[in-house]
Amino acid sequence: MARKMNISQLRAYVDSQLVANQFNGSFEAHELSMQKYLKLLREAAERFKFFELSQVSRSKNKKADAISKLAALTFSHFQKQVWVEELPHKSIDGSLIDAAIEEVQPNWMDPLIHYFCNNILPGDKKEARLVCERSPMYVIENDVLYRKSYLGPLMRCVGPAEAATIVEEVHSGSCALHSGYKTIAAKIMRMGYFWPTLYRDVAQIVKRCKSCQRHAPQNRNQDMI
Known part of the structure; x- marks a missing residue:
């Protein structure tokens, strides 16, 4: 960090x-x-x-x-949430090498990268204006596009293919989090990833998941009516 x-x-x-x-x-x-x-x-x-x-x-x-x-204890009387990151592997065991993900081209990051690297804006005036408005929230470090956050570290921007892999891993992979779409999206951002349609993509996965719907909070007042 x-x-x-x-x-x-x-x-x-x-x-x-x-x-x-x-x-x-x-x-x-x-x-x-x-x-x-x-x-x-x-x-x-x-x-x-x-x-x-x-x-x-x-x-x-x-x-x-x-x-x-x-991570190893239970404090059910705590009213405030304390985020804990669980490390499944020791840092001295060596880093895991993931298979390369072939990203979809072009994608949403291209206009921002062209603007930062080559000072080139899209030909469409509306898209060019949006790029200029959004650019202060992004930065390029070591040829990688990052999204700035208000209170946390930089979040690495990812394309559609990698985004789908991340959502699948957090939702039903080794991370396995069957919860509301806002909770899953927040965890993904805490992990250091970002893309513009994050909340929408996660919401679609949650709606199709039976486990998420089964454990979703129920509106008891509506049931009484």
Whole structure:
């Protein structure tokens, strides 16, 4: 997230004395798994102009420690929602290589990319005006188009083919979320993806899904009438 926000100087805190001292060189990493984690951490630190990892006492880190354990605990009395990202694989196990998705051409991203890269607008005046109006909400980083968000990191823009794969994965794949279309769409954006018809595409999938309709909230007042 810090790299996507173009942050060049970062100071991080951890309550583990072992991790902090291994990174700073005071301790040596003897276990193979710790050596792999240490290597990944140092590679990530080199991407910043300044990076510092400091230890804080566990007594001063209670809130962060509690949030990190929410995935394994149940707090039914909490009224506020706390979003937890579950990591199915260890970062040291190596990254998974997905099959390349052949994207549909042309797609909705092309006018924005041409405008940013070549300063070329569509020939139609109405489409050209829309591109100019929407352009402040987008940015290109490393030849990839991103959508800016108000409170979160940049969201990578995807075409129709990749969008269909993402919706299918979140709805019925390993993520398996049978819920309302707004909840599924919000999860997709938290994962860092965006396309203009996101809500409409998810709504169509939910309407065709029997499990989603079975577990959908019921309007009890309407049933009483």
